[in-house]
Amino acid sequence: MPAAGVVMIVAVVLIVAALVVYLVSTILALRQITEGLDEAIAGVGEIIEKTAPVGEVVGTINRNLDAGVDLLEGLLVKKAGLEDAVGLIDGLYPDAVGAGLRNFPDSATIRAPRIGEVYTKGTLTLARLGREAPIAAASPAGPALRDPGYGSRAARALYPEGRPVQGAPSLPRSPVIGSDSPVQYPERGDGADAGAV
Amino acid sequence: MTLEWIGDALLLLVVLPAVVYLLHGVLRAARNIVPSVRQIAGAAQAGSRDLDAVPLLLTTQDQVIKTVETAANYGGSLDVIVDDA
Numbered sequence: 668m669p670a671a672g673v674v675m676i677v678a679v680v681l682i683v684a685a686l687v688v689y690l691v692s693t694i695l696a697l698r699q700i701t702e703g704l705d706e707a708i709a710g711v712g713e714i715i716e717k718t719a720p721v722g723e724v725v726g727t728i729n730r731n732l733d734a735g736v737d738l739l740e741g742l743l744v745k746k747a748g749l750e751d752a753v754g755l756i757d758g759l760y761p762d763a764v765g766a767g768l769r770n771f772p773d774s775a776t777i778r779a780p781r782i783g784e785v786y787t788k789g790t791l792t793l794a795r796l797g798r799e800a801p802i803a804a805a806s807p808a809g810p811a812l813r814d815p816g817y818g819s820r821a822a823r824a825l826y827p828e829g830r831p832v833q834g835a836p837s838l839p840r841s842p843v844i845g846s847d848s849p850v851q852y853p854e855r856g857d858g859a860d861a862g863a864v
Numbered sequence: 865m866t867l868e869w870i871g872d873a874l875l876l877l878v879v880l881p882a883v884v885y886l887l888h889g890v891l892r893a894a895r896n897i898v899p900s901v902r903q904i905a906g907a908a909q910a911g912s913r914d915l916d917a918v919p920l921l922l923t924t925q926d927q928v929i930k931t932v933e934t935a936a937n938y939g940g941s942l943d944v945i946v947d948d949a
Contacts, residue, residue: 669865669868671865671868671869671871671872672868674869674872674876675868675871675872675875678872678875678876678879678880679875681876681880682875682879682880682883685880685883685884685887686883686887689884689887689888689890689891690887692891693887693890693891693894696891696894696895696897696898697894699898699901700894700897700898700901703898703901703902703904703905704901704904704905706902706905706908706909707901707904707905707908708908709908710905710907710908710909710911710912711908713908713909713912713915714908714911714912714915717912717915717916717918718915718918720918720921721918721921724921724922724924724925725921727925728921728924728925728928731925731928731929731932732928732932734932734936735931735932735935735936738932738935738936738939739935739939742939742942742943745943745948746942746943746946746947746948
């Protein structure tokens with residue numbers, strides 16, 4: 668065999684050897700990739716499985732919260748009026764009034780009265796904490812001051828013998844005050860209350 | 865004979881280096897993918913572990929319903945007690 672043929676055979680063998688080495692290494696790397704992708708797919712599958720009910724649950728939570736917001740907004744506006752309601756919200760949450768009440772679009776354009784300057788900060792803080800409300804039973808600020816299950820106990824304590832019914836002797840009327848009242852109370856120098864004349 | 869030597873030279877000096885260069889590039893790219901895939905798998909598993917608390921949403925849902933019901937009861941009482949504006 669001529670020398671050129673031997674060299675050619677050697678060259679071809681070298682090329683084939685290089686192909687084998689690199690292709691086997693590539694196959695091993697691709698197998699590692701496949702294993703990693705299998706793990707990733709398993710993790711993604713778990714994520715999909717665990718997040719499946721999230722949409723429905725969050726939707727239910729949002730619907731309930733929407734109902735609560737509608738209720739509280741409506742009650743606040745009904746009892747305080749739209750303008751004072753905006754003022755009260757402004758006193759409690761100064762940045763929240765800009766968005767206005769959700770069910771009352773006009774509230775966004777109302778200039779909030781300065782209720783926060785009329786009532787003391789302590790009053791507004793107490794209102795914000797809401798610890799007098801039964802809803803505060805779940806408040807992170809602490810347990811409710813009033814037991815929601817027995818909230819009428821304090822009211823019933825006002826009439827321990829039972830509420831006066833129609834026809835019963837009426838309670839004493841409130842005193843009439845003023846310069847033309849039948850009972851005059853002279854002014855005292857020390858500012859304390861004085862007895863009737 | 866001269867042509868055979870030229871062919872040998874081409875094989876050894878051109879074809880073999882080209883084959884080695886191209887295969888080395890493929891192998892390097894494949895090996896670069898491996899750590900990325902492992903990171904993705906780790907992130908997917910960590911995300912799955914983070915979602916273990918999702919069932920607590922059911923508790924949140926129940927608490928929200930109870931809270932809104934309590935607020936509705938309280939609001940109904942206020943509606944009776946407090947005069948309208």
